Amino acid sequence: MSCKMCEKQKNIKDDPYFIMELETGYVILGWFQRFKGYTVFNCKEHGPELHNLEHSFKIKHLEEMSIVAEAISNIFKPDKMNYELLGNGCPHIHWHLYPRVKGDTPIVSSVYQLSNEELFDESTRPNEEQREELKEKIKNEIVRLLLK
Numbered sequence: 001m002s003c004k005m006c007e008k009q010k011n012i013k014d015d016p017y018f019i020m021e022l023e024t025g026y027v028i029l030g031w032f033q034r035f036k037g038y039t040v041f042n043c044k045e046h047g048p049e050l051h052n053l054e055h056s057f058k059i060k061h062l063e064e065m066s067i068v069a070e071a072i073s074n075i076f077k078p079d080k081m082n083y084e085l086l087g088n089g090c091p092h093i094h095w096h097l098y099p100r101v102k103g104d105t106p107i108v109s110s111v112y113q114l115s116n117e118e119l120f121d122e123s124t125r126p127n128e129e130q131r132e133e134l135k136e137k138i139k140n141e142i143v144r145l146l147l148k
Ligand SMILES: [Zn+2]
Pocket: 003, 004, 005, 006, 007, 045, 046, 092, 093
């Protein structure tokens, strides 16, 4: 069965939102920054479930996902990080890492209570300069954490 994300990952480094490659995945800046710092971590393996991954790869993937989230947390200082591994639309393992702050949604719950218009609001898409600045910050912090 073909998977859009497996296909896309062949040229992922050409994606303008691509931040960096880790051992088990690719760090991608979220297209929309309604939640400032929103970042996606795509697994190099399809999955679709965590338990389908080879054990040591899975442990490494979870560790790297945690480092990406930590980097975002250090930069954006949210009240709470959200780690979302859903895959209902695309089953390929990919994490939505959302920095959350008090009052950022009407109800204290998942970001998906917002309408698509709000989640994918073009006015929250960073311009090229902002995008490059965000990518650089996130990359530098991940590298710093990996060297610790
Ligand atoms: Zn896939």
